[in-house]
Amino acid sequence: MKRILVTGALGQIGSELVTKLREEYGASNVIATDIRKIDSEVVESGPFELLDVTDGKLMSEIAKKYEVDTIMHLAALLSAKAESNPFFAWNLNMGGLVNALEVSRELNTQFFTPSSIGAFGPSTPKDQTPQDTIQRPTTMYGVNKVSGELLCDYYYHKFGVDTRGVRFPGLISYVTLPGGGTTDYAVEIYYEAVKRQAYTSYIQEGTYMDMMYMPDALDAIIQLMEADPNKLKHRNAFNVTAMSVAPEHFEEEIKKHIPAFTLSYNVDPIRQAIADSWPNAIDATAAKEEWGFKPKYDLCSMTKDMLSKLS
Ligand code: SER
Numbered sequence: 001m002k003r004i005l006v007t008g009a010l011g012q013i014g015s016e017l018v019t020k021l022r023e024e025y026g027a028s029n030v031i032a033t034d035i036r037k038i039d040s041e042v043v044e045s046g047p048f049e050l051l052d053v054t055d056g057k058l059m060s061e062i063a064k065k066y067e068v069d070t071i072m073h074l075a076a077l078l079s080a081k082a083e084s085n086p087f088f089a090w091n092l093n094m095g096g097l098v099n100a101l102e103v104s105r106e107l108n109t110q111f112f113t114p115s116s117i118g119a120f121g122p123s124t125p126k127d128q129t130p131q132d133t134i135q136r137p138t139t140m141y142g143v144n145k146v147s148g149e150l151l152c153d154y155y156y157h158k159f160g161v162d163t164r165g166v167r168f169p170g171l172i173s174y175v176t177l178p179g180g181g182t183t184d185y186a187v188e189i190y191y192e193a194v195k196r197q198a199y200t201s202y203i204q205e206g207t208y209m210d211m212m213y214m215p216d217a218l219d220a221i222i223q224l225m226e227a228d229p230n231k232l233k234h235r236n237a238f239n240v241t242a243m244s245v246a247p248e249h250f251e252e253e254i255k256k257h258i259p260a261f262t263l264s265y266n267v268d269p270i271r272q273a274i275a276d277s278w279p280n281a282i283d284a285t286a287a288k289e290e291w292g293f294k295p296k297y298d299l300c301s302m303t304k305d306m307l308s309k310l311s
Contacts, residue, residue: 003029005068005109007053007100008075009042010034012171012178013114013217017072018042020218031066033059035075053096060103070225073100073113079141080271081180086140093144094151101155101163108161112225113152115167115237117210118182119145122277129279131239131286138277149237156235164224165236166287169210171217172302174309182274186211189250189263190303194310197260201247202268208280210241213302216295220287227291234286242295243302244281253303 004021008014009032021030022045032042033051042048049062053075063071075096082089097113104111120129121137135146145167152163170183177191178184185203192199203209212220220240251263287293297305 002070003031003066003068004070004072005031005033005063005066006072006074007033007051007059007096008073009048010036010038010040011074012173012176013214014074015040015042015176016173016214017074017218017221019045020222022046024222031062031068033062053099054092056099056102059099060106063103063107063109068107068109070110071100071104071112072221073097073111076144077141078178078181079116079118079139079274080182080184082141082144083139083270083274089140090144093141094147097148097151101151101161104161104163105155105159110225111152111155111161111163112221113148113163113165115145115149115165116141117167117169117278117282118142118274119149119167119237120279120282124279126280129239129282131234131283139274142277152236162229163236164227164232166220166224166238166240167282168217169212169241169282171212171214172306173214174306175214182271182278183209183211185247186245186250189247189254190306190310193254193258193261194307197258198262198264200264200266202266202271203247203275204267204272205248205265206246207272207275208244208246209275209278210244210282212240212242212295213297213305216242216297220293220295223293224291232290234290238287238290238293239282239284240287240293240295241282241284242297243299245299249299250303253299254307257303257307
């Protein structure tokens with residue numbers, strides 16, 4: 001990777017990935033794009049272009065202008081938001097992805113896009129969810145993610161595009177809040193713990209989902225993109241996770257630092273149904289074996305870091 005185009009650069013992953021890539025590969029070699037422009041480090045620390053990912057022509061023009069050799073396509077509507085406007089989600093998530101893959105094919109670039117634990121559904125084995133298993137998701141986001149995984153494999157087999165990707169769990173960060181996801185509670189809980197020593201969870205006690213701290217997610221992206229292609233048996237949609245947790249586990253950990261913290265529940269049936277359709281704990285063995293995935297943070301060290309950064 002030398003010159004990288006990032007879509008969705010102001011989103012939860014993008015805003016930190018761009019900073020990290022600029023440190024790693026040089027600020028002028030990371031072209032951040034997003035549909036909006038706001039005062040932020042991403043906009044100020046290197047090249048930035050406005051881009052609606054459904055505009056494939058403009059995406060191609062920007063990629064050519066900067067002579068990029070890698071595309072990291074992050075722009076997407078998350079799970080809960082997608083349920084409120086499924087048709088729009090399909091057009092944005094799939095239209096954006098196929099445009100980015102086309103530009104990648106045209107310019108022969110490397111390609112990364114994240115899939116998600118949302119690509120699994122109620123008939124998927126819930127515990128130690130295998131890399132290759134049943135995928136019949138019941139959300140529009142999940143349908144988009146499975147289709148995206150297949151499409152990325154297709155572009156590799158059909159056109160030789162060097163597509164790579166992971167299935168991210170809920171990502172937790174103190175820099176940018178996620179928006180419209182089912183796992184967002186796991187980020188909000190830390191902000192609220194620091195602000196008012198209390199949080200009301202829209203996800204029910206006892207609901208396990210996979211999570212990971214953002215620094216591990218960023219390392220995973222770079223590691224996978226730098227991995228020896230000969231070692232990759234899979235290319236896209238590697239299961240990655242650092243912890244399988246339910247709301248009460250966050251409560252327990254936060255209480256170690258903020259003893260007055262209280263957790264209450266006001267369950268949102270829509271997001272709860274999505275969470276119930278996802279695995280409890282996925283198996284990341286393939287990522288570990290094929291490209292050395294090794295997250296550094298567990299719930300304890302992540303909680304310590306989150307609370308100190310937010311305080
Ligand atoms: N964090 C995402 C969501 O909740 C899952 O990929 O939608």
